[in-house]
Amino acid sequence: MASHMPANYAEDRLHRYLAHWTRDPSNVSTLDVDAISWATDKERDEREKKYCEVASDYYDLVTPLYEQGWGQQFHYTPLTPGLSIGESMTAYEKTFAELARLKKGMRVLDLGCGIGGPARTIASTVGCTIVGITDNAWHVERGTALTKKTGLVHLVTLVQGDFLKLPFPDESFDAAYSVESLCYAPDPAEVYREIKRVLKPGAPFTFHDFAMTEKFDERIPEHRRVRNWVEFGNGITKMPWVPQMRAGVKKAGFELLSEQDMAFRSAPAPWYYGPAGDIWWAWKMPGWADFWKVLKMWEPFRGTAHAVYRLMILFGMLPREVSTLMDTMWYCTKGVAVGGKMGIFTPMYLFVCRKPAKGKE
CATH class of the missing domain: 3.40.50.150 (Vaccinia Virus protein VP39)
Known part of the structure; x- marks a missing residue:
């Protein structure tokens, strides 16, 4: 396999993953935002029975994106002064x-x-x-x-x-x-x-x-919502x-x-500045490669890219799943960043x- 992007990388991988998180099995092309944010204990228990399948479907979907965007190391890290x-x-x-x-x-x-x-x-x-x-x-x-x-x-x-x-x-x-x-x-x-x-x-x-x-408190709705975002965004x-x-x-x-x-x-920057799209820290930390990675997660940049993709979808130049995949990756990065900021x-x-x-x- 010479490339990180397999020849058969297609929308079906997204459909397989979203099927684990929707309340409407007939629609696996868009996100069920309510089901993702406010999953019930029963829904989470049912997914738990298929933990291997959920995780495998997730990594079938995101591994090429991870390797393309971050390299061969799929983990977060405490940041070291002077290092990218x-x-x-x-x-x-x-x-x-x-x-x-x-x-x-x-x-x-x-x-x-x-x-x-x-x-x-x-x-x-x-x-x-x-x-x-x-x-x-x-x-x-x-x-x-x-x-x-x-x-x-x-x-x-x-x-x-x-x-x-x-x-x-x-x-x-x-x-x-x-x-x-x-x-x-x-x-x-x-x-x-x-x-x-x-x-x-x-x-x-x-x-x-x-x-x-x-610090996590199951009784606080916002805590539960952020936890659910982390679960969906990371296949957990x-x-x-x-x-x-x-x-x-x-x-x-x-x-x-x-x-x-x-x-x-992590010092001097918080570990979550990358997924948070914090370009202020990206500017201070060394390396243009890091700045470009973080810039792509900066909300104004992401919003502009999303608008462009939606226009291309409207004119039939891209499948609508491209927009859904971007939304899925938003949960991957924003869930952990918001949870990290909240402690x-x-x-x-x-x-x-x-x-x-x-x-x-």
Whole structure:
């Protein structure tokens, strides 16, 4: 696969994804804004039963756009003074590997590897062997091609599978980590327990993840609406809450060594200035490439582009799904930015854990 954009990229991917979020199954070409913003508990419970399908349909739709717009690393990052967003991502992946206590020669499990961007950075930096797992077939295909291109096939392998049914023997990994992926599993405690099964006694397990913070209050309608935006915009069926994650780690039998919201490490700019389209920060941060990325998410620019596309749709030059896709990506970026500004959401809450040594469980 030479390009990040597959030959068969078409409207049907959008239709498949929107079908999970509409109250009118006959209309999967436009957004059901009310259903997205004010999803009921029952609707969220029904989606949760199809968490693998929802996530896979989401990444079939957005992966080409992610890679085109942001590169091979599909995660948020604390921003480092003097570095661009992309450079900050790479620097953070190296810091994350240290926090995860990854060492040369280890056999490491990457849960929710995407197309393998972080795995390739960590493997080449640390010298460990990484097996990445994702439920998306295209991630495996695209990621394997990129791994071959970088000459890291001896260190990085990508496979398709389900978090809750890991296709690996008991105690077969020296360490495990995840970057913004375990939030796709329906029950934190259940997925943590399955990860514990495949780790050797005493092995480290570290993850940073999407989470509603302890400031989130289910009783506040605006909080629920923003959470629902994050879920729709990122293909998540039920967002985890930090206290729920903390309890899940302990319930699964891990030792919880430390936890922190890595978003607070971002300096001088807030982590969400990119998805917020904050061109003031984009102007101050280094690199024209970053400015162009952020400018495309600036509301006046986005509104102008949307108006142009609508004219082209009106004259039959583009399918109407182009406008719907732009609206979908609005939720992807604005949901996290609004939640970040409110302090009720973070994309990088970090837990550092360890499987107890034999005889100490």
